Amino acid sequence: MVGLADVVVLYSGGKDSNYALYWAIKSGFNVRYLVSMVSENEESYMYHTPNIELTDLQAKSLGIPIIKGFTRGEKEEEVEDLKKVLESLKIEGIVAGALASRYQKDRIEKVARELGLRVYAPAWGRDPEEYMRDIVHLGFEVIFVGVSAYGLDETWLGRRIDEKVIEDLIELKNKFGIHVAGEGGEFETFVLDMPLFKYKIVIDKAEKIWDPYTNSGRLIIKEAHLERK
Structure with a gap:
């Protein structure tokens, strides 16, 4: 470097x-x-x-x-x-x-x-569970904005990643074989705040779109603003 x-x-x-x-x-x-x-x-x-x-x-x-x-x-x-x-x-x-x-x-x-x-690629090859815990411990505020895997239903959309979520993902990995960090396309995320942000992002209006036939969905953020931390 x-x-x-x-x-x-x-x-x-x-x-x-x-x-x-x-x-x-x-x-x-x-x-x-x-x-x-x-x-x-x-x-x-x-x-x-x-x-x-x-x-x-x-x-x-x-x-x-x-x-x-x-x-x-x-x-x-x-x-x-x-x-x-x-x-x-x-x-x-x-x-x-x-x-x-x-x-x-x-x-x-x-x-x-x-x-x-x-x-x-600083995260390449890292243990997924350790990586996810690192993100939480660093103070990242991350939500799910897309899911597409068995075990991930509509209730996951908008959910924040925390220790409980990581434990739930590990359980789903053991049951369905999903990648704990979503690298197999199981889920997508959006960051509302992290240590480098000068302002946090606040969601004003969002819509969940869910397709029961494909067991997949998205959280569409329609309106958001910045708020001083």
């Missing part, structure tokens, strides 16, 4: 990208930009989609400039769309929140090689 200053953080607004950002700043990197990819495809292979528009509010709370890229979400093409965003930036590295998805990590590393950048 010595000598590397200017990086971007691939930023979705969820727990993993916020943890990656936290790690980067605490490690002494100069985070020049947050980069959020907005996909037209809700089933994107690469990018988190629930409430991605609210990364603007998070960036304002952080005081870090945000750059948004847009993609149709077509497999492999969405990777090239990320490359187009990054190639115009004066940076030396990319920080990503990948934890166990080889698909995502391989493609980010491919883009980085082509652009002559380094990749940092």
